[in-house]
Amino acid sequence: MRIQIVATGFYAPPKVETAEELGPKIGREPEWIKTRAGVAKRHIAEEPVERMAAQAVLRAMAGNGPPDLLLSAALTPRQAVPDTSVFIARELGWNGVPAYSIHATCLSFVVALRHAAAMITTGAHRRVAIVSAEVASLGRDYEQPESCALLGDGAGAAIVESTPTSKKSRLLAWVMRTYPEGAELTQIPGAGQHRHPARPGANPKDLMFTMNGPAVYKLARTHLGSLLDEAYTRAGLRGPQDIDLVIPHQASALGLASLRRLGLPEERVVNILADYGNCIAASMPMALAHAHQAGRISRGDRVLLLGTGAGLSMAAAILIW
Amino acid sequence: MRIQIVATGFYAPPKVETAEELGPKIGREPEWIKTRAGVAKRHIAEEPVERMAAQAVLRAMAGNGPPDLLLSAALTPRQAVPDTSVFIARELGWNGVPAYSIHATCLSFVVALRHAAAMITTGAHRRVAIVSAEVASLGRDYEQPESCALLGDGAGAAIVESTPTSKKSRLLAWVMRTYPEGAELTQIPGAGQHRHPARPGANPKDLMFTMNGPAVYKLARTHLGSLLDEAYTRAGLRGPQDIDLVIPHQASALGLASLRRLGLPEERVVNILADYGNCIAASMPMALAHAHQAGRISRGDRVLLLGTGAGLSMAAAILIW
Numbered sequence: 001m002r003i004q005i006v007a008t009g010f011y012a013p014p015k016v017e018t019a020e021e022l023g024p025k026i027g028r029e030p031e032w033i034k035t036r037a038g039v040a041k042r043h044i045a046e047e048p049v050e051r052m053a054a055q056a057v058l059r060a061m062a063g064n065g066p067p068d069l070l071l072s073a074a075l076t077p078r079q080a081v082p083d084t085s086v087f088i089a090r091e092l093g094w095n096g097v098p099a100y101s102i103h104a105t106c107l108s109f110v111v112a113l114r115h116a117a118a119m120i121t122t123g124a125h126r127r128v129a130i131v132s133a134e135v136a137s138l139g140r141d142y143e144q145p146e147s148c149a150l151l152g153d154g155a156g157a158a159i160v161e162s163t164p165t166s167k168k169s170r171l172l173a174w175v176m177r178t179y180p181e182g183a184e185l186t187q188i189p190g191a192g193q194h195r196h197p198a199r200p201g202a203n204p205k206d207l208m209f210t211m212n213g214p215a216v217y218k219l220a221r222t223h224l225g226s227l228l229d230e231a232y233t234r235a236g237l238r239g240p241q242d243i244d245l246v247i248p249h250q251a252s253a254l255g256l257a258s259l260r261r262l263g264l265p266e267e268r269v270v271n272i273l274a275d276y277g278n279c280i281a282a283s284m285p286m287a288l289a290h291a292h293q294a295g296r297i298s299r300g301d302r303v304l305l306l307g308t309g310a311g312l313s314m315a316a317a318i319l320i321w
Numbered sequence: 322m323r324i325q326i327v328a329t330g331f332y333a334p335p336k337v338e339t340a341e342e343l344g345p346k347i348g349r350e351p352e353w354i355k356t357r358a359g360v361a362k363r364h365i366a367e368e369p370v371e372r373m374a375a376q377a378v379l380r381a382m383a384g385n386g387p388p389d390l391l392l393s394a395a396l397t398p399r400q401a402v403p404d405t406s407v408f409i410a411r412e413l414g415w416n417g418v419p420a421y422s423i424h425a426t427c428l429s430f431v432v433a434l435r436h437a438a439a440m441i442t443t444g445a446h447r448r449v450a451i452v453s454a455e456v457a458s459l460g461r462d463y464e465q466p467e468s469c470a471l472l473g474d475g476a477g478a479a480i481v482e483s484t485p486t487s488k489k490s491r492l493l494a495w496v497m498r499t500y501p502e503g504a505e506l507t508q509i510p511g512a513g514q515h516r517h518p519a520r521p522g523a524n525p526k527d528l529m530f531t532m533n534g535p536a537v538y539k540l541a542r543t544h545l546g547s548l549l550d551e552a553y554t555r556a557g558l559r560g561p562q563d564i565d566l567v568i569p570h571q572a573s574a575l576g577l578a579s580l581r582r583l584g585l586p587e588e589r590v591v592n593i594l595a596d597y598g599n600c601i602a603a604s605m606p607m608a609l610a611h612a613h614q615a616g617r618i619s620r621g622d623r624v625l626l627l628g629t630g631a632g633l634s635m636a637a638a639i640l641i642w
Contacts, residue, residue: 001443049514070499075402079516080460080509081530082631083396083424090501098497098634100432103404104421111421118439122322124495135514139401174445176419178391180411188401190518193370193456195400197511197518198528204519209402310403313419 477606
């Protein structure tokens with residue numbers, strides 16, 4: 001599909017929490033947090049999630065006019081109803097721009113990118129803003145050091161448009177799969193009908209992240225290779241050697257390191273985990289914006305967006321930037 | 322776009338609550354509930370939301386094989402993470418079918434329909450299942466008789482495919498707009514960062530629906546006419562006289578009656594409000610499946626899907642069935 005990302009936006013809240021500060025709260029040494037989780041520091045939101053999102057969108061817009069579609073692609077909402085997109089639009093002062101949310105857990109951004117591409121290609125919209133803003137810290141359980149050491153807050157945005165006829169930018173391939181055998185491996189089990197927070201005896205722990213990291217890793221490892229093969233085939237590429245840069249979900253140090261075994265060496269993988277942690281659905285657009293603004297992506301580059309999300313789902317998108 | 326709805330599915334939970342049963346709980350006469358809200362009875366879920374959804378999907382599939390994309394289009398989730406689609410896929414025993422959620426409040430189904438059309442048209446999928454299952458009763462506030470009298474539970478599903486070359490089925494037009502000035506007119510303010518249910522002194526009321534019906538009605542009335550005009554223009558139709566059947570969101574008796582002023586008379590409007598209430602995002606696919614199964618829709622008919630949703634958002638889709 002003839003679409004391109006014309007701009008990206010990055011926002012991290014001002015408050016920083018270091019491994020040294022977090023350590024005592026979760027009963028772990030700072031060194032353990034830095035090496036095991038791979039997170040030296042993370043940002044912690046003290047502002048509303050829609051304000052973080054609006055900041056990322058404004059930075060991506062860089063003074064240009066509003067898009068004709070706003071997609072919120074995240075999983076920690078402002079509230080249940082209306083969906084977060086409405087509050088982002090309000091924060092931005094937009095009136096009449098259609099706004100809704102896509103929730104594909106940590107893969108929300110890459111699903112929203114495919115959605116934007118399809119909507120532009122079929123003539124519904126010309127300019128789509130996608131934003132993922134997450135307040136992961138809200139669901140940290142200090143008694144689960146593994147996930148707690150990973151999570152951070154932040155927002156990332158991208159503006160998508162059709163590609164002018166003289167340019168080569170494309171979405172070459174997109175593949176996604178969901179394996180519900182992993183449904184309970186990564187969860188916030190409350191905040192819905194199941195274990196509803198207003199029921200008698202509701203447990204506040206049900207509003208916190210719980211994750212079985214080793215089982216997620218194992219299930220992902222079983223399926224990621226064939227998912228990538230399908231993506232390369234659909235894109236008309238030979239394999240990982242044709243990828244210039246990988247924007248992975250910042251799942252964990254182990255998850256990022258394992259990309260090497262898929263033929264994607266460290267120097268071609270964007271890794272912002274040490275400074276920002278795993279910002280769930282915001283991780284991917286934050287990594288993208290970070291790499292973009294650092295000059296690591298040029299027009300014509302083949303960029304792979306790749307990740308896993310609670311479900312267990314996994315997805316890959318390949319762009320000619 | 323050359324897409325068609327090839328099948329629909331309807332599911333209402335077995336437990337029924339009549340106006341006579343609800344009356345004493347909300348301090349209103351049954352007659353008030355029947356005439357003011359327009360709801361004689363509604364169904365109340367005692368089963369998990371993903372099981373309701375799976376039932377609607379199975380009825381739509383009617384023994385055919387699974388689709389290659391599953392969309393959950395609703396706003397009362399099973400839990401925060403993973404999104405509800407994963408649990409629906411698990412309930413159906415599917416493995417590998419990509420699954421995610423679209424949350425556009427009461428308009429989730431019509432947005433998902435546009436998404437399915439775009440994904441099929443751009444070659445990502447061949448057969449998409451959309452399902453909206455809602456447990457609105459979970460958020461009923463007996464001290465808010467107006468909204469409490471309206472809400473009900475249920476599920477509706479549709480299977481979308483591309484149109485064979487010999488057939489005329491099309492998605493002719495799709496328009497959506499969001500006016501965030503209405504963000505606080507219909508709300509469940511809890512279950513997210515804002516008024517988080519685990520904060521000290523959390524109010525269980527924050528997990529319930531609150532609605533300013535007259536203000537929603539007024540804001541909708543201001544914008545619906547021009548939205549519809551744009552939809553007719555994009556569809557190449559003259560106006561409401563070219564519409565054979567309207568599938569509206571079952572917002573309220575007043576909302577449904579007001580369609581007459583937009584040139585859409587009662588006999589062409591599907592109204593299941595009296596028997597099922599307002600099942601939020603499930604209302605539209607339930608009304609669609611109900612009309613479809615009652616033989617009210619034939620191939621070639623021009624069908625208008627129309628609704629408002631918390632936001633305030635509004636959307637219209639016009640199909641040649």
